[in-house]
Amino acid sequence: MAENRHERLGLSDEQVLNMYETMLMARKIDERMWLLNRAGKIPFVISCQGQEAAQVGAAMALEKGKDYVLPYYRDMGVVLWFGMTARDLMLSGFAKAEDPNSGGRQMPGHFGQKKNNIVTGSSPVTTQVGHAVGIALAGKMEGKDLVTFTTFGEGSSNQGDFHESANFAGVHKLPVIFMCENNKYAISVPVSKQLACEKVSDRAIGYGMPGVTVDGNDPLAVYEAVKEAADRGRRGEGPTLVETVSYRLTPHSSDDDDRAYREREEVEEAKQKDALITFKKYLEDLGLLTEEKVKEITDRIDQEVDEATDYAENAAYAEAESALKYVYAE
Secondary structure, three states: OOOOHHHHOOOOHHHHHHHHHHHHHHHHHHHHHHHHHHOOOOOOOOOOOOOHHHHHHHHOOOOOOOOEEEOOOOOHHHHHHOOOOHHHHHHHHOOOOOOOOOOOOOOOOOOOEHHHOEOOOOOOOOHHHHHHHHHHHHHHHOOOOOOEEEEEEOOHHHOHHHHHHHHHHHHOOOOEEEEEEEOOEEOOEEHHHOOOOOOHHHHHHHHOOOEEEEEOOOHHHHHHHHHHHHHHHHOOOOOEEEEEEOOOOOOOOOOOOHHHOOOHHHHHHHHHOOHHHHHHHHHHHOOOOOHHHHHHHHHHHHHHHHHHHHHHHHOOOOOHHHHHOOOOOO
């Protein structure tokens, strides 16, 4: 019998099946968006492929309805777990009036949904990190039992926003989880040209917080690390830096040609470690996933993605005048 790792972490069989299902949903929506982009139907895709395990594993370690997430543009797995739907995400891809993020104003990936505590991001990378620290400070001042969770790429870990935010959170012992999704490339620049230290998590010590690096293709390892960070934050022990190491399976965005800066063999090799294969095998080895169960889940997700695509494609665009909304006082 395969080792049951999730039980040790306090996760039920049902919860890990939900974990797999959410990862698969993120992948299927993403794959559909690429097809729609190539067909000229949606303008832009910035992909989560290869990072779903880290995203869903982390999100499951948080408390919905209480904690705040400040995701970066790849975090489809995080926002799906926190309550966004395939329809919400497709409306965003098609830039329709009903897009919950921005009513079609922002490009896809600028997730924001007040009712689910998903705080909107901005186009300059890393700005969400400072916002996460501000929300954590406000929560602490109001005596609320909340943690904030923010994500960013390893390229963003070089931005001033990250360093200032980490320093402030460390000094004031704020309940912030900084999660760096290290996917090896900041657009076309490999991590070897971005960091002089071995790991992003090595930076934590300078800000008086623990830093941990985990396998980003292992959702249970990520769940454990983020759960521990959330518990620390709730106990008033301050922030944590979690680094998840995975690989970006697609180009940086639909406007990028990654053949210019990485070998095909490298990408193919990374695909062998894809969490949708390895985590599925873990569940199969435990007898939780059978061929029938996989088919049932896949068919259900395919149908949901189809319906979301049709709905979003046929939905109305925003009125042109609405471009002035929230810009000038009315």
